[in-house]
Amino acid sequence: MGEAGLLLFSAVAFCLIMAVAWQMQRITGNDGWADVFWSYGVGVTGIGVVLMSPGASPSRRWLIATMLAAWSLRLGTHILLRTLKSHDDPRYADLRKEWGDHAPWRMFLFLQSQAVAGWVLVSCIYIAVSRQGEELDIFDHAGAFIMVIAIAGEAIADRQLRDFARNNANRGKVCDVGLWRWSRHPNYFFEWLGWVSYAVVAVGSLLPYGWLALAAPTIMYILLRHVSGVPPLEKHMLRSRGEAFREYQRRTSIFFPVPPSAY
Numbered sequence: 001m002g003e004a005g006l007l008l009f010s011a012v013a014f015c016l017i018m019a020v021a022w023q024m025q026r027i028t029g030n031d032g033w034a035d036v037f038w039s040y041g042v043g044v045t046g047i048g049v050v051l052m053s054p055g056a057s058p059s060r061r062w063l064i065a066t067m068l069a070a071w072s073l074r075l076g077t078h079i080l081l082r083t084l085k086s087h088d089d090p091r092y093a094d095l096r097k098e099w100g101d102h103a104p105w106r107m108f109l110f111l112q113s114q115a116v117a118g119w120v121l122v123s124c125i126y127i128a129v130s131r132q133g134e135e136l137d138i139f140d141h142a143g144a145f146i147m148v149i150a151i152a153g154e155a156i157a158d159r160q161l162r163d164f165a166r167n168n169a170n171r172g173k174v175c176d177v178g179l180w181r182w183s184r185h186p187n188y189f190f191e192w193l194g195w196v197s198y199a200v201v202a203v204g205s206l207l208p209y210g211w212l213a214l215a216a217p218t219i220m221y222i223l224l225r226h227v228s229g230v231p232p233l234e235k236h237m238l239r240s241r242g243e244a245f246r247e248y249q250r251r252t253s254i255f256f257p258v259p260p261s262a263y
Helices: 003-028 033-054 058-085 090-129 138-166 186-202 208-227 228-243 243-253
Strands: none
Touching: 003 033, 003 090, 003 186, 033 090, 058 090, 058 138, 058 186, 090 186, 090 208, 090 228, 138 186, 186 208, 208 228, 228 243
8 A cells, every 4th residue: 555545544544433433422422432532543543554654664663553552552541441430521511512402513523623633643653654764763762762751651640630539538629749730731741742752753854754743743732732632621620629720720830841839
């Protein structure tokens, strides 16, 4: 399969995955399934593209596939377990209320837009795995190191939030322990950082289009910081925690980790 055919196949596959996610939402009444399908979908589609990439270095092919599999399995499984325990995702619930009677088809289109964003990410992964050079170099090792930090950081942030929520003494309070003292959304920050890793691998290429892989961290920053991540979650936290969350906002960085004393 040629380059154009491979990318077209991945686009169609991702749109079908998110169409199934939409149907799963309707059957279960739980919108959290969208993020489960998206996380696993990026992994499955991306790994397929990586393994079928024509002319890619075998060592780089397996490095990128391993990075992507580790990220997808950790995030997808974390969201899956959370979805199985919860009734709905408040971010999507707010959207459905806003859309009213048009919610089903608006949600379908919204999930298809997520498929487009996911396809762009997969295309950036393709750029990274297809760059010149048979042997792994400093850019490959740096990208892998960043991914390890990103996966570990996001896992730690998720664990700290889960442990905080399980403590009945913290009911109604805002989690401000560990990484959550440095950032109001450390899990989103490390999620973004993971996509920086592919850009680092890709820019080691002598080919001009290697820089196009910077689209991955750029898109993820826009989505997480300004669209579907931080804004709806902060709105929900203000509604549920009120003044406690406003005080948390005043003393804690919104996205990038900053020591409380410096902030």
